[in-house]
Amino acid sequence: MITVLFVAFAAILVVSSLLVILHRNPLTSALFLVLAFCSLAAIYLLLHAEFIGLVQVVVYAGAIMVLFLFVIMYLNLGHDVESGVTLALRRGLGWLLGAVLVAEGALLITGRLAPGPATPQALTAAAAAAPGNTQQVGLLLYSRYLFPFEITSIILLVAMIGAIVIARGLREPAPAEAPAGSAPVTAAAPEEAPGEDA
Amino acid sequence: MIAFFQDPTVQIAFWGLVKIVVILFVMLGIVAYLTFFERKIAGHIQSRPGPNLVGPWGLFQPFADILKLFLKEEFIPARANKILFHIAPILAVTPALTSFAVVPIGPNFIVTDVNVGLLVFLAMSSLGVYALALAGWSSNNKYALLGGLRSAAQMISYELALGLSTIGVILLAGSLSLVDIVHAQSGTLPFGPLALPRWFVFTQPVAFVIFLICAFAETNRAPFDLPEGESELVGGFHTEYSSMKWAMFFLGEYMNMLTISSITVTLFLGGWNGPWLPESLQFLWFFGKLFALIFLFMWVRWTFPRLRYDQLMAFGWKVLLPIALLNVLATGAAVYWVGNR
């Protein structure tokens, strides 16, 4: 049953992600990407990674792809116009390289990993009895991976600021709003002063 | 053949299907009558009778509406993106229906109790944006597009506060499973002569208010019905829709209201918990609270004026979000303090 479901979702995943890169309309591409992410989330669920699966939907489908959609709508992009000899050449090369890469990957996986255990190890009793892996992922996040976790939050903050600054676009800098009352004496940075004559 | 039916996974799937069908039909029936109630309540609030001609007290009005909508001519704009134009109404209904899979209506009366039930709800509500955005885009109409973009921005903005306000509940219940959350609300609070029930609305009042406000915004109900603000956007994202597709959007709206109300009941109002009734009938409590809440939704719609768009955004980001964050902080501190005492 699980295998059947997996194959079904995998098929949806592959086909929709192929359509992402094949479809000329970016909006359609984006929607197929949503579909791909949702089926990926389903595969995660099949792998007993409930938390990751649902976060996948919330983050990718619910937030990131909406952003894509937003931008595509905002820029009002139609079908891509694609032509030209160099483009055709690159396109051919691209598909060729992609095919070679898949072949290599398949060879590597089947050739090198075959001796290893093909099926997952049995769940330990503790893991099976646990109410869900959300709690365990949370515990890991706040213990062993606390530092990376904090770094991630800083990355998000930086990205937020960066996105706002970039998307605001080029603007005339606002005229310096110095109230007439503030004395220029205090305005001179005292810390710099010793360096002036150094 | 028999072996196939005895396979436990198949059996689970079968009973699941049965439950799904039952709940689906019940909910669709409720939704049909919600439109009726809304018109009745609106009538009362505005001192007029409301629909009262079709059947006794107008009770058959929903069927008349459905019949009318089926018979209407379907109109599709010439330069619309046809496929998306068809898909959008479906997307409006599906996520709301899907969420019902995890709502515990009564003890043992639930399609599936997954341990990340709340996340399922959040995921599904985050998918609700697509219907509106795509409907607006594919109609190829500037009003529809504006409505779609507005709705996307609005829903994304309020989803944050919505999600954050549930964290207080999760902290108190210690689980993401909705059944566990309901169980955590059984019994009474240990103080006062009043013997308040241990519902999270009493221990998390701030979160409840935030959740409720965000629920209005998520369902695009007044006073947050900007995406379809008639006075500025004609009909908003569904300007170009007609006939059954238009009905689907309304179905979606009422379905969303139903879903989010039942989640509110589950998270804050104790779910099926209530006195006097035997366990097998406790789902009646659930429905009682649900309808009270839906009445509140309708009451609010016909009472409050619509917000301006910048007010809406400012309110979501500058008021609700910080308060929700503070609430998480305070709840966390309280849980830590109690836990360490």
Add this chain to the structure above:
Amino acid sequence: MIPLSWLLLLSAVLFCIGVVGVLVRRNAIVIFMSIELMLNASNLAFVAFSRHLNSLDGQVFVFFVMTVAAAEVAVGLAIIVNLFRLRETVFVDEINLLKG
């Protein structure tokens, strides 16, 4: 139980689709989406190994990848929007100068 090699194969295919997408498309937004595909392919591999090795660390990594992807998309799309404002195009082969 799904064999590990299937999952890895799926991940590899997904990744290569992403690579091909980057190579053959010239719409910056689609290229961006292809990159997301590649990231998700690696996520799939992480989850697969997490399941295979019965350890949750892989899922934690997926969590981090998602966060970083979200940050990347926010900044990337902002850049694309800005580029579009300046150059009226989102085709990467028309954007080949560092200066606007």
Add this chain to the structure above:
Amino acid sequence: MNGAPLLWLIPALPLAAVLINLLLGDRLGRRGAGWLACGAVGLSFAWSVLSVLRLAALPEAQRAVVESVYTWMRVGDLSVDVSFLLDPLSAVMILVVTGVGFLIHVYSTGYMSHEPDVRRFFLYLNLFMFAMLTLVLADNFLLMFVGWEGVGLCSYLLIGFWYERPAAAAAGKKAFIVNRIGDFGFLLGMFTLFAWTGTLQFQRMFEVAPQLFPAGGIVITVATLLLFLGATGKSAQLPLYVWLPDAMEGPTPVSALIHAATMVTAGVYMVARTHVLFQLAPVSLEVVAWVGAATALFAATIGLAQNDIKRVLAYSTVSQLGYMFMACGVGAFTAGIFHLMTHAFFKALLFLGAGSVIHAMSGEQDMRRMGGLAARLPWTHGAMLMATLAIAGIPPFAGFFSKDEILASAFFSGHPAIWVMGLAGAVLTAFYMFRLYLLTFRGRPRLTHEAEHHLHESPPAMIVPLFVLAVLSVLGGLVGPPLQEGGHPFARWLAPVFASGAHEGGHAAAHEIPVATEWMLIGLSVLVAAAGIAFAFRAYLWSPETATRLRERLSGVHRALLNKYWVDELYEWTVVRPVYHTAQAFWRFWDTKVVDGIVNGVGVTLEGVSAVLRLFQTGFVGTYALLFTLGVVALLLHFLRP
């Protein structure tokens, strides 16, 4: 070990004030900045008192509380903690630093009330408190060095507080650079000790040092001499004293706090703290004693002829610091610390009093334009008189006890020459201090008309600290009266710290001294002080022509004194100029030709190479991606080889 928990609060409170000051910025307001700074230091003082009381409650043998806050670094064998040590010695120091510091903070709220940038002033002042407390509480060399550099930085910032004035900016730089020379010695000494003992922690080092170093060995001698070089820099001893008089360009409360009461005593504290090491190196001790004595006398002579009220006090500070080193050098560490404490009281008082005078005179610092202020500034006058008596060494004022103890120790430790120098210094001290007092407060007013007009007694915020310090200057010495059986209370308090090494030398312990000799010495020093005072009265009050005549008769000497023996000029010609010219020469040849040549050469080469490489940099993302993928495919092929 739980005698005084949360020691880290003592330095952390001023630091917190610094941070709040930085973060809130101008929103604090002038008043707020003052309150914040005073409050933080006051709390720190209160906490210090509490901690010291807890320490005193412990049995004598256990009075050394180490509190490790966190491990700062762990590199190989080196492990340095940020940890604080509270023992009787650092207890004295934190009480002096926070107590006097608090009073000076309060005083500053009054003194700096007309200053536009008062927030920055208190920011620096609190930062200084933090650094100074770190210095005295540190339980290892590295943390001490952090404080050491921190106080140096704050000193620089505060001397140059009025950075618009070229003189102040130059004085700040001078202090900073001269201190760097000393710090270089400190660092080298620290490295030497670490290389031999393998630890930077005081107690561990003191435990292993006697086994590692033979007494009088070359390594320990060099190391302690290097440490002492650091001390001469920080504590303004010969030959690195030159920065301190110039430091008077800073606001007067700064001079009181940093350049009289606390920071400049860091060198003395450091020598006392590492007394175990110094006692292993008799040569170093001898050097310390002689440098101290020489400085004491040398600075006192310069002090005779200065006309700027603050400069007289500055040279007096140098001189008094010399006494402290003299004490340390002859092994009387207790006496040194005792003098450090009393000096902190009366010198802070002197500076604050001088500040009060300057404040009253609207910024006038030249004593030749003062005089007769006693009636107009009664409170200031009273306080200054107490302090002057204290520094002159008149019993029972504080300075008498400590100075007498130093002189007695010098005498009994077999350094009669040093004793004589000290005694001579005492005469001069009494003379120039009363010269200052008389010129300022007595005699006929020589004020300018404008100063006369604005003359006013200082506000309570300034008078109250003066009063408190006056009380301390009068009574502070009573903790260590001479001729006590088994040492006076102050010595007994410090005994656990200095007991470890004292028995080896055997000198400096007061109770071994014949009583009659000691009475004689006390009498002698009182007599000497009185003589100095009497001469001052004669020369400057009763018959002013004496001073004029003397100045004419010894005009050469006077010119030498007035020009501070031309030491600054000497340094200018022997050190500054040669270094400057060498640097210039190096810059002309080495920097512009060789270094710039290499840099430019690299640039030119890169430009040439990149002209070729640029051909690959098409700007087409697609091409890059294609090449990139090609690389990945090739790599994977490599891995696929059987």
